[in-house]
Amino acid sequence: AAAEFGIPPENRFTVWDWVGGRFSLWSAAGLPIALAIGRHGFDELLAGARMVDDHFREMPFRDNIPVILALLGVWNTNFHGMASHAILPYDRRLRLLTSYLQQLETESNGKSVRRDGTTVGTHTAPVVWGGEETNGQHAFHQLLHQGTRAFSADFIAVARAGHHLKVHHDWLLANCLAQSKAMREGRRAEGSLGSHRSVPGNHPTTTLMLDELSPRSLGALMALYEHKVFCLGAIWQINAFDQWGVELGKELAGPIYDELAGGDDRGVQHDASTAALLTQLRRAR
Numbered sequence: 001a002a003a004e005f006g007i008p009p010e011n012r013f014t015v016w017d018w019v020g021g022r023f024s025l026w027s028a029a030g031l032p033i034a035l036a037i038g039r040h041g042f043d044e045l046l047a048g049a050r051m052v053d054d055h056f057r058e059m060p061f062r063d064n065i066p067v068i069l070a071l072l073g074v075w076n077t078n079f080h081g082m083a084s085h086a087i088l089p090y091d092r093r094l095r096l097l098t099s100y101l102q103q104l105e106t107e108s109n110g111k112s113v114r115r116d117g118t119t120v121g122t123h124t125a126p127v128v129w130g131g132e133e134t135n136g137q138h139a140f141h142q143l144l145h146q147g148t149r150a151f152s153a154d155f156i157a158v159a160r161a162g163h164h165l166k167v168h169h170d171w172l173l174a175n176c177l178a179q180s181k182a183m184r185e186g187r188r189a190e191g192s193l194g195s196h197r198s199v200p201g202n203h204p205t206t207t208l209m210l211d212e213l214s215p216r217s218l219g220a221l222m223a224l225y226e227h228k229v230f231c232l233g234a235i236w237q238i239n240a241f242d243q244w245g246v247e248l249g250k251e252l253a254g255p256i257y258d259e260l261a262g263g264d265d266r267g268v269q270h271d272a273s274t275a276a277l278l279t280q281l282r283r284a285r
Helices: 028-058 065-079 097-109 141-146 166-185 215-236 244-260 272-284
Strands: 084-089 127-130 152-158 205-210
Touching: 028 065, 028 215, 065 152, 065 215, 084 097, 097 127, 097 215, 141 166, 152 166, 166 205, 205 215, 244 272
Parallel strands: 084 127, 084 152, 152 205
Antiparallel strands: none
């Protein structure tokens, strides 16, 4: 495509065809990052990832952080039946991290078939969700503390603020530690409203604390989760690097789009629900 567009070879940024989109930011696909933060910042991002790569390759399993995170995931998912994992970053600069990790974990390991084609005999990736804190405390933490669903959670915090709003940042950190403590320990309340005020606790949480938020530390954090995802895929014997489940919907969307755009719908067979929805759309338009 670049050649057809007239871009000379020396001005093309190539990406290997075996690099999936969710693992591609370290390649030439990360060019927008370099343009946004500069070459030095991008090199620092890569350096942070390389640091975790080396850690993952060299450290024994008992001291290997991605391996430990993966084993915790297996323990929570397969031995305690937890179908939900919350990502809770306590820094506004990490407000998009949950969405990134949601795709990384669920698109990679949301599979039911092993690499050899046989059915996986256990549950695989949990639903990964969450959001920027402390916004989540006023949205879904009620469910976490007193709901009926089992879950695990990762708290992510940054020790040094990186800005002049120290009081604000200290309150963020205080809330982070308080929420993780409440999820672990809970509280038993007495009195007439004791059952309503009691918080069961005993929810497994992991807290990841960055000294500061920089390109290097962010690269390390993202690589940490990438290696965790790889380990989980290896344990469950699934291919973490494909995503065949997303293809069917894209294939079905083509003929539906043609119908919505006024094309010929003769010969297209739909189930009753889709046919009724298309009829309603046509009437509304």
